[in-house]
Amino acid sequence: MTATAVDHGPAESGGHAEHKSHDRTYVITAIGLAIITFAETATYLWPKVPVWDWGDGVGITVSLLVMMAVKFFFVGAVFMHLKFDNKLLATTFVAGIVLAIGVYLAVLFAFRFFSAGTHMV
């Protein structure tokens, strides 16, 4: 038997049920993410849905940003195991995100991105 064969290690006894349970969580998360992706596409296909058709296009932007953040969170928390793993890993990643958001928001403000509208630089 090579290492490629199924290795019935310690995981077999107590860990197997736990793995099955995690797999179910992964599948449910993926279904949720697929539904959100469909909803994102729906903002383009059906822009007049009252949920996001408000504020002269602001509703669509806000809805898309919220859905994007939810997808980002669930991929990070569930698929990347940040929810179950050592908090230091989450802190490391979040530090990178916060730094990037801070730096590039400053850049966007410097370029008057939020005030110039379609008359950018």
Place this chain on the structure above:
Amino acid sequence: MASVTVAEAHGHADHAHETNTGISNNKLAMWLFLGSECLLFGGLITTYLVYKTPLPGQKGPKEVFDIGFTSVSSFVLLMSSLTMVLGHSAIERGDHYRTRLWLTATASLGAVFLSGQIYEFTAFVKEGMGYTSSRFSSAFYTLTGFHGVHVTVGIIMLVSLILLSIRGKLPTERAETVEIVGLYWHFVDIVWVLIFAVVYLIPVGAPV
């Protein structure tokens, strides 16, 4: 060097040795790398946002993007994250057959996504939107091209894992290797989640 020798002496050459943090150095290094990648893609997305408005007479997002096609691509990449995490789960319980199966599925879905991107780029060029046609096109190709390169690197790593597994060099004890490649793959997926919303959907659907 000494720590490696100790690890080998204990018969755990593939395991990370004890660390102050209690986390394997390889895993922590990957998370640090991914944290730094946030800055790379943040810079590229910001550049795109600044330059996305085309000058008069040039093609912009609304004229060229095919949202239906990109939605399918996004779905494919999203599902590859599921197959990746199932592959990791399979190796953790010692099921090497399913590990190879899920890793192959992940690499295949990644290849489908990449093919879609190549098709999209080709269609844009045929429509007259080359890399240097406008500041919008330069920013767009640079951002999505960088992401495509990351997907390609991910596929290469996945194929390497599959080959290692076939040769019997990816035992259950090295499940962390699959997890680390998985982290990279999920990050590539997360970046596309941002690109899909910020680059494709928002400029087409609403004024920013």
